Amino acid sequence: VTSLFNHPFFAGKMDYMPFHLFTTAECISQVLEGATLCGVVLSSDKTNITNMCGGRVAHPLLISLANIKMAVRNKGSSHAFLLLAFLPIPQFVHPVQRMCSILEAHLIHSCLDIILEPLKQAACISRMMLDPVRNLQYCFTPLVSYIIDTPEACMLACVHGNTSPITTAMYKDFGDPHRHPPCTATLTLSQLASIQCNPQDVAQYFAACEPFRLSGMLLPFFRDWPLSELSEFFTPEALHYWHCLFWDHDVHWCIQPLGAAELDFRFSIIPQITDLHHFSSRIMKLKQVGGQIQREIQQYIIAVITSAASPDIVISLRALMEFRYFSQAATITSITRDKIKRALQEFHDHKHVIIEDGLHRGQQTKAILEHWHIPKLKLMQSIAPGIERVSSLLQWSADTTEHGHIEVVKDPASSTNNHNYESQICRCLDCLKKC
Structure with missing residues (x-):
């Protein structure tokens, strides 16, 4: 976040105060005086590293800032999405495929907890950062958008695959002509807290989560991220x-x-x-x-x-x-x-x-x-x-993040020796200052 926030390229192309543009004489809401919201934009999706053979797949986690204006952030030449981490792609040997999915969800949420902890702390107590013109800003870092496909959204929302990740609708409700109530973080956490079962027994805990259409994830990564709402940061794409x-x-x-x-x-x-x-x-x-x-x-x-x-x-x-x-x-x-x-x-x-x-x-x-x-x-x-x-949904387009995979994953991978891709890609990006 710091490298994006103080990059000279984004001088004059970044907003420091959230605003709502009104065309009528409505009142404008304001944040605390002197505070700057550095809205975090995340994106993760699996992508192929090898083209013809090998079957190597990476799961990059990209990061950008909502402060950067849409016309600038959506341009691939702006390099507004940086590689934050590589998420693991585990292979479990459990005979039940559903249990393998639960174990993978536990691993991904645990990794996100570790990776995103500095951003959670900054969202809670703030952090002083230099902007592109070297002025100090008092910054908070809420999660405003997580750009992902539907299956991964269900995994991160801790719900079943046949359940909406942003509303309380299940598969039988998908054809309804109205919108169901939002699936908020408070609702999800309260449902998890109401389950009286030993979470160490994965199979039994999953069965107890079944009536709530939950996936069996105990500690969601968003549980302690202030100013971030589950039903809102999964922005339409x-x-x-x-x-x-x-x-x-x-x-x-x-x-x-x-x-x-x-x-x-x-x-x-x-x-x-x-x-x-x-x-x-x-x-x-x-x-x-x-x-x-x-x-x-x-x-x-x-x-x-x-x-x-x-x-x-x-x-x-x-x-x-x-x-x-x-x-x-x-x-x-x-x-x-x-x-x-x-x-x-x-x-x-x-x-x-x-x-x-x-x-x-x-x-x-x-x-x-x-x-x-x-x-x-x-x-x-x-x-x-x-x-x-x-506002406009074009600012959350996955087209930009898909192009970012080429820049921060596939192109650096082409200069490796086809072994230990992740570490070599990170070293290459460090040399190019894109990581």
């Missing part, structure tokens, strides 16, 4: 929240009325348009589909299926498209937030047709599904409240 949802579900809903061959053919005959991707090789044969490709397919999908699908299906899919486009705006007003809410409600009003027409199927079995057990669908209910709380 475009890549994992709705672009992956589009590719995993929306596209498959479009395949059923058209057929894969016809859908491919329609994409291939779309006239080439300047600044838009042309899928001459069709979409079902794409070898690698990332966030950029998913966004480009979204630009055509409604026009492609309009003549083949029923009006209600087109309306529901178009509503999801409007939801995604409005949510990605760089500046979002109260009017835009209302449009986001209406678009999501319109989808819920028409989504029953997707099941009635047999479009919602299992990816493996291809059997017709009559439920909405889709975690990312429930997470969409948190987009509008998240925008109201933290």
Whole structure:
């Protein structure tokens, strides 16, 4: 945090006081006089180190500051995300896979406790730090954002995989058209405290946690981090929240009325348009589909299926498209937030047709599904409240952190001897002053 906070590159590109920009004559809330909030932004995700062979995987934990302006922090050339630590990737020999997951969660939370302890202390008692122009600032370090995918969010929130990490909804509630109460740190810790069981007996403790939909984690890393709220620092994120949802579900809903061959053919005959991707090789044969490709397919999908699908299906899919486009705006007003809410409600009003027409199927079995057990669908209910709380969601994009993996993990790994990657990567970054 100190190296980011006092870096001369960010002079004039950083805010020292939190503010809320009002367009009406509303009162502005203020923090204590002389205090500076250094909002911590964390990101962790497993990434491949080797490309062709070897199967080596790293689990980097990156750190940045929310004080850095969005336009600067989201640029890869700004180097605003630094490598904080490598999290372990354990391999347990327990015969029950569920127990292996619990043991891994215990290890990750314990490591985060050790790594993040200085930040917790600074959030509690503050720390004096130099800013880019060498003025001393009285800094507190709350956790304001943790950018991760859905499975890792469930692990860090100490809940089951089929449970929302930021609300109290379970898998049976994922199709509800309303947002459930937030899953706060106070609620989670109180549920853990109410369990009367020996935590050393992992299997028995896990069974006792089952009624609360908890994963069996005893000491969550966020339990003693002041000014940090569990349901708020898991900020909504475009890549994992709705672009992956589009590719995993929306596209498959479009395949059923058209057929894969016809859908491919329609994409291939779309006239080439300047600044838009042309899928001459069709979409079902794409070898690698990332966030950029998913966004480009979204630009055509409604026009492609309009003549083949029923009006209600087109309306529901178009509503999801409007939801995604409005949510990605760089500046979002109260009017835009209302449009986001209406678009999501319109989808819920028409989504029953997707099941009635047999479009919602299992990816493996291809059997017709009559439920909405889709975690990312429930997470969409948190987009509008998240925008109201933290403004534009583009500032929490995983695209930036994925690019950061190349800079602080993959590129340094290419200069190693293919043994003991972590220590050699850290030495390389120390020489480059990027760690």
